[in-house]
Amino acid sequence: MSEFKLSKTSLGRLEGVDEELVAIVKRAITITPIDFGIPWMGGLRTIEDQRELVKKKVSHTMKSKHIEGKAFDVVAYVGARASWEIALYDDLADTIIKSAKEIGVEQLKWGGAWHIDNILEWKGTALEAYDDMVKVRTDQGRRVFTDMPHFQKGV
Numbered sequence: 149m150s151e152f153k154l155s156k157t158s159l160g161r162l163e164g165v166d167e168e169l170v171a172i173v174k175r176a177i178t179i180t181p182i183d184f185g186i187p188w189m190g191g192l193r194t195i196e197d198q199r200e201l202v203k204k205k206v207s208h209t210m211k212s213k214h215i216e217g218k219a220f221d222v223v224a225y226v227g228a229r230a231s232w233e234i235a236l237y238d239d240l241a242d243t244i245i246k247s248a249k250e251i252g253v254e255q256l257k258w259g260g261a262w263h264i265d266n267i268l269e270w271k272g273t274a275l276e277a278y279d280d281m282v283k284v285r286t287d288q289g290r291r292v293f294t295d296m297p298h299f300q301k302g303v
Contacts, residue, residue: 150180158185164192164217166301168253173220175247182240183225187297189214190221208293219300237296241267241274244299257303259295265303 154177162170177184181223189197193214201207213219222244224236241258245267249255258267261277263284270277278294287294 150178152177152183153179154173155185161186161188161191165220166217169218169220169252169301171301172244172248172253172256172299173222175251176240176244179247180240180243182236182243184222184240185225187221187223187230190223190297192217209286213300213302220301221297222293222299223297234296238273238275238278238284241277241299242298245274255301257300259298259300260294262295266296 162173173186186229189201191214193201193212193252195210195215198207198210198212198215202210214221222237222240224231224233224240238260241257241260245256245258246255248268251253255266256268257265258277260274261267261270261281263281264270264277267274267277272280278296281294282292
């Protein structure tokens with residue numbers, strides 16, 4: 149069992165998000181070795197919210213699953229401070245993937261490995277999936293874009 153719990157703010161940011169995704173987050177916080185929460189705009193977004201994020205280049209698409217309530221983002225904490233250290237996010241992904249499997253989720257896409265439509269079927273670690281995505285995109289001559297804090301239903 150983890151010593152961490154979701155704050156009221158994080159829980160509020162999950163309002164309107166798909167119940168199965170919320171269940172993943174709630175299970176993950178109970179087993180995670182890394183504290184995390186849901187950042188500002190990390191849950192359901194309006195079209196206007198998304199338009200602003202694209203305008204500010206914080207997001208790259210108007211087809212975000214956040215608009216449908218089919219996505220969430222996480223933010224890792226080290227002590228009381230938010231951290232964007234990449235090594236934390238593949239470990240968090242492993243925890244979220246494990247949680248999804250434990251509660252019987254059938255499909256989940258992770259922003260750290262966009263080339264895998266269902267990260268729950270991947271046989272390795274999240275870091276291995278990320279490394280594979282970098283190799284695949286590089287071999288294709290494509291730009292490597294990752295969003296390691298992001299999880300969504302659907303492709």
